[in-house]
Ligand SMILES: [Ca+2]
């Protein structure tokens with residue numbers, strides 16, 4: 001009987017795990033070597049966090065060692081991309097060579113790294129365009145857009161975050177447990 005109750009509880013907790021956007025931003029690139037920094041308050045237990053980044057701009061050219069984007073979390077370098085470096089998780093679209101590219105991809109963040117970054121409930125998010133990345137806007141405005149996404153698990157469900165259907169499932173399971181107990185008592189007699 002205890003096992004059934006545990007399965008019921010596990011079911012409820014799994015219902016309360018859902019994917020969520022932790023933080024997102026899109027910033028227009030209007031200057032050479034532009035930078036961005038923001039401090040995010042992070043509450044909640046997230047796992048399987050990943051960064052999705054899209055950067056449109058002047059990421060290669062005559063000064064290519066200076067044409068890159070770097071992304072940091074709490075000052076830790078998470079990625080360094082340029083238009084010449086293509087990997088399975090990064091795609092590069094040539095809008096207009098050699099000044100206008102769109103670089104996009106996903107970087108997974110290990111649970112242990114994420115937990116250490118947000119142990120203070122605060123995350124400093126920053127990116128840096130290399131000193132050679134000008135605001136070219138050859139095929140439309142340049143920008144850097146990113147989102148941090150993850151699975152949030154509400155390990156202590158409350159009345160506000162347990163949805164009505166979940167209440168109904170829990171109620172139904174309780175009724176099943178109750179009925180089973182009653183039937184066992186009946187057959188024992
Ligand atoms: Ca932190």
Ligand SMILES: [Ca+2]
Nearest residue numbers: 058061132134
């Ligand atoms: Ca340039």
